[in-house]
Amino acid sequence: MDTPLPESLRFILGRRSIRAFVPGEVSDAQVLQLLQAAMAAPSAVARDPWRFVVIRRRPTMEALAQLLSNGDMLKSAALAIVVCGDIEAAHDRQLSYLLQDCSAAIENLLLAAHGLGLGACWLGVHPREERTRKTRELLGLPEAILPVACLAIGLPAETKPPRTRYQPAAVHYETW
């Protein structure tokens, strides 16, 4: 990138996966803003099948850290948000739409966290069967509610510069 980035591009490229947190509060007002950003994402036929479980209790955070590989950061995070999809609410009850809608919402939420000066990291749950089952048990999720990912959120203990993993080889023109 040789030319200066527009501010919005710098913002998007500035969202990095933050895996270390310092102690400190994330307010309920901030959590509300994260969720408002998440639910501003597009959704197939506006079915909005996303569901969010906001977790602040330490024992639940510790249990999540145990059941997710690379989930250790949850022990120092201020909170976790488990993003789920309701398969009954998804367009045509299609898992594909559920995953697409939830993932767009997650990206919005991660960007909003960055915008609020928070750090966040996306920890995968779906399609791992064991993680799905244990997350379902831990949170008491109904059958129709599919956990997609767990987001660790807190005050960042690391800073990372904006970056893209842009690869020209990933881009084709007109045809493959």
Add this chain to the structure above:
Amino acid sequence: MDTPLPESLRFILGRRSIRAFVPGEVSDAQVLQLLQAAMAAPSAVARDPWRFVVIRRRPTMEALAQLLSNGDMLKSAALAIVVCGDIEAAHDRQLSYLLQDCSAAIENLLLAAHGLGLGACWLGVHPREERTRKTRELLGLPEAILPVACLAIGLPAETKPPRTRYQPAAVHYETW
């Protein structure tokens, strides 16, 4: 929303689906920035399975408009970007990760378009079998390349205010 939004939140909530375009150019430099934003999204195990087909030729745009329901806007869009995933590149060759990664990249791309003053709309392809097959044929996609969505991009002929579809009922605390 009673309190003023932080600028980054206003930016995220300001990304709206734009379905009408006025004639005008989207430069190659802008397209590059859209793709840089897309490829700044998180990806499971950083496998970056996303692939992008950038389409400016009118006959191809018209063909896409034909094969996608609600794709009429492509006739007036400056370009289309068909976002695909390479199942061979996806983490554990899992369709779920392919869809999650591509959807996060799509949301970044749509936000970048908004940031550049462009309009854009997400048109679904996966999991519709006929759309997938016809898109595959039109673009000559190899077997491993799965078209996920087609993005119509152009100069907006409509303006929409920032908004969220936030629903308190979609949020749970600690447990379901």
